[in-house]
Amino acid sequence: MQPLIENARTFGQRPEEFAKLAQGQSPQVLFITCSDSRVVPALITGARPGELFELRTAGNIVPPYASASPTGEAATIEYAVEVLGVSDIVVCGHSHCGAVGALVRGDDLTAVPAVRDWLAHAAGEPGASSDTDDPTVASAVQNHVLTQLLRLRSYPCVEQRLAKGQLRLRGWYYEVHTGSVREHHDATDAFEAL
Numbered sequence: 001m002q003p004l005i006e007n008a009r010t011f012g013q014r015p016e017e018f019a020k021l022a023q024g025q026s027p028q029v030l031f032i033t034c035s036d037s038r039v040v041p042a043l044i045t046g047a048r049p050g051e052l053f054e055l056r057t058a059g060n061i062v063p064p065y066a067s068a069s070p071t072g073e074a075a076t077i078e079y080a081v082e083v084l085g086v087s088d089i090v091v092c093g094h095s096h097c098g099a100v101g102a103l104v105r106g107d108d109l110t111a112v113p114a115v116r117d118w119l120a121h122a123a124g125e126p127g128a129s130s131d132t133d134d135p136t137v138a139s140a141v142q143n144h145v146l147t148q149l150l151r152l153r154s155y156p157c158v159e160q161r162l163a164k165g166q167l168r169l170r171g172w173y174y175e176v177h178t179g180s181v182r183e184h185h186d187a188t189d190a191f192e193a194l
Contacts, residue, residue, distance in 0.1 A: 018049070027053040030080035032148070033092040034060045034099065038176045041092070053080045059099025059144070060091060062151040063121045074155065081157040081167065089152060092172040092181075093145040095136040104140045122147070138173070142191050145171040146184065 012018075031041045032055045041052055055076045063071050080086045093100070099119055102109060109116035122144065149169050152158050161167035171184035173191045182191035 021050055025050050025053070025084065027051055027080075027084060028087050029053065030055060030077065030084075030086045030089045031092065032057070032060055032062065032077075032089065033174075034058065034094055034097060036094060036097065036176075038096075039092070039094050039174060044092075044174060044181060053084060053086060055080075058115065058118055059097060059103075059122060060093055060148060061099070061118065061121050062091070062148045064151065065155045067156075077152070077155055078157050081155075081161055085166075087166070088168045088170060089158070090170045090172055091145050091148045091152070092174055093141040093148075094174040095138055095141065095176045097137055097141050097144075100141045100144050101135075101137045103144075104137055136175070136177070138175075142171075142173050142184070145173060149184075 027050060029047075029052050031045070031052045033039050033041055035056045035058050041047065041054055045052065053076075055073060057073060061073075062077070063073050065074060077089075080089070099115075099122075101107075102115075103119060103122055109119070149171050152169060153162065158167065158169075162169070171191070173182045173184075175181075181194050183194055184191050
């Protein structure tokens with residue numbers, strides 16, 4: 001923890017670099033990814049402060065849209081689309097994902113009931129049962145990313161912006177062990193290098 005504290009102490013000693021951020025934000029991308037500490041959106045994309053609007057959830061899960069009982073995730077998506085006017089939403093899954101791995105393997109999660117109940121939002125098992133022996137769970141994570149993109153389409157604000165051609169949805173897969181990023185291409189129905 002001490003190195004983090006030391007950096008935080010010196011971080012604010014460059015006020016000229018941050019003064020313009022006080023004027024507001026205008027990110028072009030909502031980046032939805034996992035809470036996993038190995039996945040750092042700004043590091044992966046090279047984004048500077050104010051360039052990405054981030055939503056991090058266990059397993060990069062987009063919960064079902066329910067206007068009667070909104071979630072923090074739904075509020076973040078709606079704010080990004082309606083208020084900030086992002087032009088792209090990236091759902092980025094990653095290799096070695098504990099959440100997707102637990103779903104694929106059918107892990108007993110009774111000791112962590114909040115995790116178990118959250119993972120129920122994953123919209124079914126990500127499939128790719130052959131991944132049970134693969135620590136990267138690559139196929140399952142990629143299927144899971146596509147499922148979350150479909151889920152996003154059910155959000156009214158996303159659906160409307162997509163229909164107007166004002167929004168693009170992108171599915172990414174990040175390899176923790178190599179640093180490479182792949183994007184899903186509809187034409188080939190495959191994740192290909194950026």
